[in-house]
Amino acid sequence: MNDVTLIILYAVIAIAVVGSVAILLLKGRRTPPGTYTTTRDANDQAPLAGAGTDTLEAPPARPEAPAPPAPEPELPPADVEVAEDLTGIEAVPVETPAPVQGRLARLRARLVKSNNALGKGLLALLSRDKIDEDVWDEIEETLLLADLGTEPTTELVDALRDRVKIAGSQDPDEVKQMLREELIKLVDPGMDRSLAVQRHADRPAVVLVVGVNGVGKTTTVGKLARVLVAEDKDVLLGAADTFRAAAAEQLATWGQRVGVPTVKSDIDGADPASVAFEAVKAGIDQEVDVVMVDTAGRLQNKVGLMDELGKVKRVIEKLATVDEVLLVLDATTGQNGLNQAKVFSEVVNITGIVLTKLDGTAKGGIVVAIQRSLGVPVKLVGLGEGPDDLAPFEAESFVDALLN
Structure with missing residues (x-):
């Protein structure tokens, strides 16, 4: 093989090597399928673990804005x-x-025997020999202390005073009967109980x-x-x-x-x-x-x-x-x-x-x-x-x- 032939051979080999390197370089710069190249700003997602700095997986389509959450259903858990x-479960004898x-x-007997200041106080006041303004004031105070309320108390005292005045009697038994009738009206027996x-x-x-x-x-x-x-x-x-x-x-x-x-x-x-x-x-x-x-x-x-x-x-x-x-x-x-x-x-x-x-x-x-x-x-x-x-x-x- 003469010198000219060797020169030609070396030239062919050199061209082949340069071409191969160029092809490899071009392949390295091409973006793989399914990814995209981006420059991220503060609003971008961070790259996935193991991914390159500039190459991210393609994100899914952006979902629509979520609807307002439905109110929590008021159904019970199985507990x-x-x-x-x-x-x-019958741990005790059935009575x-x-x-x-x-x-x-x-119950009536127990209430009668109880220390009930309302009834006793009213009867004591109405059993006095003379029922004057001071007595009526005390009756009103007794009713208010018993939590009867201002309006019902006024109604009861006014009605009782009128009846005692009209009857012209201060007999304790008669006054007690009047008090009973007026109290029953206030308690209202007509209500559906x-x-x-x-x-x-x-x-x-x-x-x-x-x-x-x-x-x-x-x-x-x-x-x-x-x-x-x-x-x-x-x-x-x-x-x-x-x-x-x-x-x-x-x-x-x-x-x-x-x-x-x-x-x-x-x-x-x-x-x-x-x-x-x-x-x-x-x-x-x-x-x-x-x-x-x-x-x-x-x-x-x-x-x-x-x-x-x-x-x-x-x-x-x-x-x-x-x-x-x-x-x-x-x-x-x-x-x-x-x-x-x-x-x-x-x-x-x-x-x-x-x-x-x-x-x-x-x-x-x-x-x-x-x-x-x-x-x-x-x-x-x-x-x-x-x-x-x-x-x-x-x-x-x-x-x-x-x-x-």
Whole structure:
């Protein structure tokens, strides 16, 4: 091979090498399929882990602006224990509640014997030899201290004064009879005090029991269950007080004593609306006559808790109408009880009052004040700690007991 041939060969090899390098360089600068090259600013996404600084995966199409979130459905979680019968929970012997009429007689006797300053004070004043302006002023003060309210007190005193003046007699027995008649008018025997506890064609009656802390709601539900059982009604209880320790067990014990099952949650702080929902559902499935739902005590000035109570009622109404909303009040709280009643009535539409701790108190006038303010009747009264110390309220019996 001569020199010219070698030169030509070297030239061909050199051209081939240069061409190969150029091709490789061009391939390295080409963007791979499925990615794009970008210069990122502060609004761009950061590169994915393991990706180059300037090369990102192609983003998906930008989604449309999300719709406003739908309101949280008020349906309960499955954390509620539903008893289909009483098997396994009858830890105590089943008792036979006292008949309603016998209970009424005992309550009247207890109120007569109680230290009730209202009736005793009025009778003492009206039994004086001479009823002058000072006596009428004392009568008015006694009524106001008994939480009768300003307007009812004025009505009663004016009516009594007119009748005594017209009769021209200050005989204690006659004046006492006049006082009885005027008090009965104020208590209003014409109000419908019946409980809406009659089963409907396709569902049970539903009773919701509400009130502030410490007034005895759970105890009232238990005692009312005894009243209904004594009337041969099939009852189911719902323990929707999920915040007070042992409240569900307390209610279940009340139910066990009269053979009534209780729907409750074993989870502390469970959604009370869940328990209420499941209790009503169980009542429908088991075809009971009445479902009673106990709720947690709550102060009337706590907006969040009152809203929660409204939710409990709304959730129940997904299944059935709430036939009765009973507000439990402590008779000794006086005018504060009236303020409680107003707020609860706005939130859950109170249909009746249960007045507890009426024995040994001078606050019996709260019966009139509440009924006048809300137009809602006192339907039940409690006069003691005994299991059968709850009975339907009767206007004439109440006044007679006050006046002994």
